[in-house]
Amino acid sequence: MNTLRMALADSMTITKRNALKIKRAPDMLGGVVLLPIVLVLLFAYVFGSMIELPGMSYTEYLLPGIFVMTITTSAQITGYALTLDLQKGIFDRFRTLPMSPSAVLTGQTFSDLITNVTSIVTMALVGLLVGWRIHTSPLEAALGFLGLLLFAYAFSWVTATVALALRTPEVFNGVATIVSLPLIFLSNAFVDSAPARATEGDRRMEPDLHAPPGHARAVRQHQPGHARARRLAAAARGASVDTVVARAPGRVRAAGHAAVQESRQSVNPREAGE
């Protein structure tokens, strides 16, 4: 078997193993379903009624931000699951097998796509209940959600990198919270975090000075991608993530960097250079 085919086959084996784990212990999935429900309801009703925006409801402004925030949290499952396997010696067992070494990581991130899709679907449904609406064509909406899923996948690799550097579930959980919490508030998920740039009332809703005009702007505002772009910019500013990544072992570091870099560029090429 050639290397690539072996890597794919092994990744699928690990994915299947993890999918079985989700099936047997749906409580882990329970968190992924409940958290979005709680967050969407909490923010939509607590802040949604207090903050007013010109031209649109705050709920509709907020929802994409909640989407990204929740997906950031659920992508941390990747790192957490890896630290659990590390601690139990399951990695050692795998590493003595003639398998592709990368399959443990790719398999884990693949199976976490299942949890991420679950999260996204739940959030969209609850969002629709509280008044969030899709204002674009189904194709554009689908692309928006696909972008969100890609971000989740990329962030899975970031948490995997951090997990491999930190090694124990307890430490990982602590660090993940410390790092992700400021990132969430630095982003414009809740409020526009770059008001200094906005000179006109109209601009207040448009944090990116280079943003395309007209209907594209509308797409960004009503699709999950909007907040995502800002989130990634915030991630770039949050040097802590990069510092941790820099200390991780070579191969994984490269993978983590590539994932972050790629998603930054694909989402918003201009902001990657910030």
Place this chain on the structure above:
Amino acid sequence: MSDAIVAEGLVKKYGDVVALDGMDLSVPEGTVFGLLGPNGAGKTTTVRILTTLLKPDAGHATVAGFDVVRDARRLRSHIGASGQYAAVDDHLTGAENLETVGRLYHLGVKRARQRARELLERFDLTEAGDRPVQGYSGGMRRRLDLAGALVVSPPVLFLDEPTTGLDPRARASLWEVISELVATGTTVLLTTQYMEEADRLADRIGVVDHGHVIALGTADELKDQVGGDRIELSVTSAADLEAVRRTLAPLAVGELQIDVTALQVTIPVTGGAAALTTALGHLTAERITVRDAGLRRPTLDDVFLTFTGHETDEKIRETVR
């Protein structure tokens, strides 16, 4: 007969801590080698290097003819490893755990499934095979972990403390499984803290301390050097200790140990139960009251005392505490 495992001058350091300090090993094909030593002696580090999990800082090793560093990838198809902690997935069933391993050895779906069933039957896990591992006992987990190491019937097998933490019954049943395995001609490197385990399973034993082998031989050879059985006596007052020493010194092979605080005397003897009877007879004749008396096999601590002149670090710590 050629050697299935050869290690020469392995060195491994973790920061300032020297885990391996010139470890030499050679295990002929089809034999069982027991690496006997306390926690921290370097047993696990040795196994981790030989199973390609760690790279040595110096020295080199070959397993089944493959260099553990240069040919690591190819070597992995020829070894099986079972660790100190059962590396099995709680949420998966026994069968699923084994199937996953089989798939990762690239057996193919059908063969992996078939092999999982064979192994479950062999390890007496057929009934539990379709239940999640969560509900397994410690002994069942270890058996499953060991089965995982045997998925491709590897010619060389590494068992790192396979029975540590098990109750005596589970231990006995695991020993039986390992003995059967050995009879099929597999080369086994076994690490253990228990003299009894090494005695029962290993053809040759290497005693490890501070990262290298300090004594090597068959169980009998080592035990002869350690002095065979021990009589352990407790007396009621410290005043009797000296009398016991005087009375029993002629029976001892090697030095008597006297523990003044525990009021205990340990006498290395040959001749087993007969020696105990003789000793008690002498003590009765001298009118020394014995609170407790017994015969025991040499323990790891005895082996250590003999070969290193000090007790295992653990024992020393216990004593200090």
